Amino acid sequence: MFKSLKIRLAITAVVCLVAVYFLVPTFVAQIPSPLDRYFPKDKIHLGLDLQGGMHLILEVDADKALESMMERTAGDLKESLMENRIRFRNVEKAKGAAITMELSEASGKSALEKILNEQFSDLEITSSAPREGGQLITLGVKNKRAADLKKLTVEHSVETIRNRVDQFGVAEPEIIPEGENRIMVQLPGIKDPERAKNLIGKTALLEFKLVDEENSLDEALRGNVPEGSVVAYGAREDRASGQRGQVPYLLKNKTLLTGASLETAKVQISDRFGEPHVSMKFNSQGAADFDRITNENVRKRLAIVLDGVVHSAPVIQERISGGQAQITGNFTMEEARDLAIVLRAGALPAPVNILEERTVGPSLGSDSIRQGIMATLIGFFLVVVFMFIYYRLSGLVADSVLILNVIVLLGILAGFKATLTLPGIAGIVLVIGMAVDANVLIFERIREELRLGKPPRAAIDAGYSKAFVTILDSNVTTLIAALFLFAFGTGPVKGFALTLSIGIVVSVFTAVFVTRIIFDYFIWNRSISRISV
């Protein structure tokens, strides 16, 4: 009897010590120097609702990525057809991710199929119909390939966002793909959520395009946009009045160079006005291209377009070697810094939309912590006092293991680096109320057995063994509910399910296993005539 008691005591002691070990960094602000090597570094991880921060669910518009790929492909396909002398009338990107074309000769179709097989293996003919001696053909992306491309787009987006967030400087960010095309972003302790949102959500597609100076801009604005050109706008701010306006540009469709050719970008302060601008350095291929482009187009205007907005369209004075360029505009220091970050991190392969946003300020978080701790302490106090009044010394036994329960619960949270949220704290409070249930079951049983006239020792034995089945069944079902909550819940609610589940499991250990040790210890080798229950 005593031997097994020793073993059980040892198990309890080990569990306690391990829990306390993991809690040391949470409760000791600064572990003295020689000791700190022996303790874990992580405090209990607080959810965004407690420490403040931003939670975003982004949706990657992967269809857009597919569409822009088709747009580029349509151009390449046209060139291929010409090279292979296949006569066609029209090749253009249709709605969605499709290309429509008209072949002038009926024999063109097999020639087209050959080209597709050799050079455009992603594409397939989705429909074809004879028309005026030729063929009307629609091309689409192969299903499997489209799925792959979408997946790649999401992966690439996650990578890009992670780069941007890292460069922005956020401690412990979380960027996790979710489901098919969603990305969850969690940024703890962010001070300026609006700025962070801009930084993450900006597509940052940088393009260099020539200004179309052969055709009339006015004519284009009237609706007669010449083939191969497009109207784009730039923002203009009147320095004197501060009014914002738009400046139209007529640009050539063809993109000469994109942000993908950049090696780096950084903020610089211009000498003349002391205004910040972003200076870019191309990689070697980009520098060579830029050298060629500027050489071929001296005295023409080259527009720098970011996400469809023209930032500037300077005249190329001379051939530019060395691969340097700059973006000027009315930037604040912050804007320039953020632009440099997104250019360095690269463009998102597709636009992203914010589906869900939850931002909590730090002051609300600390209020929540304060209120949570208060509710826990008061709830704990009420239960402890009540148990003592109702069950006397046995109640005290239940109370002491209740403390143990909370310590082990927190220790597990810290040890497994789980996140504590405000509903999670509510879960702990609820566990305090529910954990004594096991002891109530046992004590009520003991009372019943005593009333039947059993001696105390036998009553304790019978009480524990009979109550155990009930405790097991009732806790398993509660656990089932908590686990479903964990599986389906999101964010803070998950935190609640977590503390509740852990608390339930721990409570069976403390309320059944540990209290039995205490009882056994007191009745061991001692003849007792009554127990205080």
Added chain:
Amino acid sequence: MEFIKPGTHFDFVGKMKIALGISAALIIISILSVVLRGGLNFGIDFAGGTIIQVKFSKAAPADAIRNAFAGINVGDAIIQEIGENEVIVRTNQPMTKELQVKVAEAMTGQFGAGAYEIRRIEFVGPKVGRDLTNKAILSIVFAWIGMLIYIAWRFEFRYGLGAIIALIHDTIITIGALSLLNKEFTLVIVAALLTIIGYSINDTIVVFDRIRENRKKDLKKSLAEIINPSVNETLSRTILTAFTVILVLLSLFFLGGPVIHDFAFALLVGVVIGTYSSIFIASPIVLAFENIQISKGKRKK
């Protein structure tokens, strides 16, 4: 100390009809309330929209806040006071940069810069709202089914049925209470409902367990004769546990802050209803199923 004196013999089975009548009335009131209000008052988690929590450094009357918002064409904004100089503004509009700028300008115009602090912004788009709704419904239904399977395995199928009907009963009445008081139905409330399911089943099982045990003791007695003493024997524990849980819930309700407030309220209602259903509803339903089975058996003979 004892709440329930040993040897209490309350005739729960005899009161079954009254209890079923009360429950039926509560369920009808709940459903009526939801229907008459045109559905539940869904929070942004499910309905989509934006909430902005603002704290003012000095007293800010709701009218002034409403004025500030009226000026920026957020006409559908609902303003709810949640504490000292603190409000939650809710609108169906998505949180865009323009909306944020407009809100900031309007607030500064009305109260002056620095007189307020935006403490929380939550925006849920319609797509996510639909997903969350599906998840919430699925989690509750799966929890019910999970319970049914576990109890059917550990006890008998009709015990599982009795427990599940009691759980559905608890869920409907709790939702009804929230609807009557026009409380917002949020994700946190779903968490509360699942907790109530877990709590109520826990309670019910303790009673079932005693029925199972007493049946083994005396195989001659009919189920009806066993249920009453079993419920009575566990009554003390049922009341006690409900009491300790209510103690901590009251602590959460009064001290836990605005986010936890409604959560604690739902749980309080649910614990009371769950305790009631474990005593008055779950076991009588098992009995009713037994009676049906017996009468079917007789007819066959």
